[in-house]
Amino acid sequence: VTTASCLMFTTTLSPTEKPFQSVNWVFNLTTAIIFVINSEITIGPEYEGRVTFFPSTASLELRSLTLDDTGEYGVSIIQDGKILSGRTTLVIYVSSVLVTSSSTDLVEFSGSVSLSCSASGSSLSFLWLNGSSEVTASDRVHLTDGGSSLTVINVTRSDQGPFSCRVSSPVSTGTSDGPENINLILSPPQGCFAVGSDISLTCSVGSRPPAQFKWFLNGDQLPDTGSELRLMNVQMSQSGNYSCQAFNNRTLRSQTSQPSAITVLGKCNFMLKMYNSTIRF
Ligand SMILES: *[C@@H]1O[C@H](CO)[C@@H](O)[C@H](O)[C@H]1NC(C)=O
Ligand SMILES: *[C@@H]1O[C@H](CO)[C@@H](O)[C@H](O)[C@H]1NC(C)=O
Ligand SMILES: *[C@@H]1O[C@H](CO)[C@@H](O)[C@H](O)[C@H]1NC(C)=O
Numbered sequence: 001v002t003t004a005s006c007l008m009f010t011t012t013l014s015p016t017e018k019p020f021q022s023v024n025w026v027f028n029l030t031t032a033i034i035f036v037i038n039s040e041i042t043i044g045p046e047y048e049g050r051v052t053f054f055p056s057t058a059s060l061e062l063r064s065l066t067l068d069d070t071g072e073y074g075v076s077i078i079q080d081g082k083i084l085s086g087r088t089t090l091v092i093y094v095s096s097v098l099v100t101s102s103s104t105d106l107v108e109f110s111g112s113v114s115l116s117c118s119a120s121g122s123s124l125s126f127l128w129l130n131g132s133s134e135v136t137a138s139d140r141v142h143l144t145d146g147g148s149s150l151t152v153i154n155v156t157r158s159d160q161g162p163f164s165c166r167v168s169s170p171v172s173t174g175t176s177d178g179p180e181n182i183n184l185i186l187s188p189p190q191g192c193f194a195v196g197s198d199i200s201l202t203c204s205v206g207s208r209p210p211a212q213f214k215w216f217l218n219g220d221q222l223p224d225t226g227s228e229l230r231l232m233n234v235q236m237s238q239s240g241n242y243s244c245q246a247f248n249n250r251t252l253r254s255q256t257s258q259p260s261a262i263t264v265l266g267k268c269n270f271m272l273k274m275y276n277s278t279i280r281f
């Protein structure tokens with residue numbers, strides 16, 4: 001799960017036209033996020049390009065959140081000789097955004113949080129959990145991109161989560177294993193063939209989901225894929241050691257068969273006839 005979130009630290013101050021004398025947002029008490037004095041804005045180097053300041057309420061928007069943004073956020077505001085301050089804590093998990101307590105009423109969270117879930121595979125379905133209950137869509141909770149993205153609008157403290165995403169696919173809900181017990185079967189079951197014969201090689205293997213196949217002649221890959229390799233009207237040049245390789249794209253494992261030697265002989269028929277005629281005598 002990746003987070004692509006944007007959070008708003010909103011103050012509870014009513015919007016004012018008159019600029020604040022100074023506003024200072026800090027992270028973990030020491031790192032300057034933004035410092036505003038007489039409407040002149042200085043942004044801390046770690047926050048360039050990912051904060052927006054709202055002068056009328058001294059609220060702050062923070063974007064492109066990462067795990068490193070976990071910590072305490074504080075603001076002090078000077079207005080008409082009075083000092084107002086507020087603090088809040090943000091905890092970000094890999095799979096969720098958790099919004100926790102404000103120590104004063106001055107700062108609240110709002111804004112939207114988007115979480116997206118990614119996994120490889122086809123026909124995936126996504127289920128989002130809020131704690132242990134299933135997330136359902138509403139005005140405030142949007143599920144998009146086939147359910148892989150969750151957006152929560154006007155995040156509140158009750159959206160503590162933790163949010164997690166469960167991915168399933170028709171295949172991966174079953175177990176995957178293999179490939180194992182690979183076997184290369186020749187039909188007809190012999191090693192010596194006459195020129196012009198038709199030969200079928202079948203690669204049998206245990207694999208869930210079904211394996212994908214590659215074929216090799218003397219170690220060189222053949223263009224064929226599929227569990228059966230058919231050699232029609234064979235020529236002597238097709239003699240050699242054949243092997244197949246099975247690959248399971250879920251377990252990402254492969255297995256290669258023992259080579260089977262195929263010899264294509266122009267004289268096969270002739271030798272067989274000689275043998276038969278020997279019997280007759
Ligand atoms: C900020 O503070 C929190 C909790 O006190 C700590 O876990 C986190 O590592 C701090 N972050 C940075 C970047 O120093
Ligand atoms: C989000 O909050 C704003 C301002 O409080 C409100 O106007 C809007 O209707 C809210 N949106 C939803 C989906 O609740
Ligand atoms: C998550 O669960 C809490 C408490 O069960 C609920 O108040 C909140 O609205 C839920 N949030 C979402 C986004 O489902």
Ligand SMILES: *[C@@H]1O[C@H](CO)[C@@H](O)[C@H](O)[C@H]1NC(C)=O
Pocket residue numbers: 121122209210211212249250
């Ligand atoms: C994985 O292998 C199965 C079975 O051969 C196939 O249907 C599926 O398309 C493959 N998936 C990918 C991502 O290649």
Ligand SMILES: *[C@@H]1O[C@H](CO)[C@@H](O)[C@H](O)[C@H]1NC(C)=O
Pocket residue numbers: 218239240241259261
């Ligand atoms: C096939 O394999 C056998 C035994 O492993 C080896 O003696 C032979 O040279 C191989 N043939 C070719 C064409 O590589």
